[in-house]
Amino acid sequence: MNDKSPCCDITVIHEKLVERIRQSMPPEEELFNLAEFFKVFGDTTRIRILYTLFQSEMCVCDIAHLLGMTQSAISHQLRVLKAAKLVRYRKEGRVVYYSLDDDHIKAIFDQGYQHIQEKN
Amino acid sequence: MNDKSPCCDITVIHEKLVERIRQSMPPEEELFNLAEFFKVFGDTTRIRILYTLFQSEMCVCDIAHLLGMTQSAISHQLRVLKAAKLVRYRKEGRVVYYSLDDDHIKAIFDQGYQHIQEKN
DNA sequence: TGAATATATGAGCAGGTATTCATATGTTGA
């Protein structure tokens, strides 16, 4: 979009402010990646999976049973979590055990939890 | 879903573990709300709006101009952010200024940012 | 090697969501 594009019917109200912030914006791609990252937290099933993995590493079958969902559904979601590098896995025979990849995840989870507690 | 529902073709592998974790699960509703909360962060436009509001409070028109989007699109998204209690607003004549509601938001944002930086 | 089984995955569908477009609302200033 070009610089003169009116957002309303006239020109911008606070040109200097807008220009200053425009300069400070991180690269488009980084904000995109950040949104993609949070998107992963934005699903009940994945949040529930993450919560269970806070407690213990677990195999696909157990997670599915625990959450009352099909193995397929869980496996699909674990794939998403894996792609986002939120979980890792180890294989033991046919069984695949998933666990959390690092500590940020719990930190972010807790911050969010705290927020919704405070906001009612 | 009932307790015996097989997730794979057989019964659960680690019954005790599953049972223990089942007991410790927070109410369904809380995890749902948490997912809803993160969902708000999971969109590029909203992330960009939040970033601009870290810098300064701003009116709808300026945000739209800054991000190169229509006033309508921004207004719709601000509505979502408002509903999630991430932003608040004050009116000054016809102009509505939006700003961040509290500090958790930046904390969560930064934590996420840190994660994606580390994971490349 | 072949049956059993834990997990992964592709296709399809249903429900959800972000943007656009048209228009409504509410405020200012003449």
Add this chain to the structure above:
DNA sequence: TCAACATATGAATACCTGCTCATATATTCA
């Protein structure tokens, strides 16, 4: 009061996403 205008909002649409179903893959054990 009326024109101008900043913002809000409902409806429509196009795209995305999560689940299901069927099936593939890979490992174990007889």
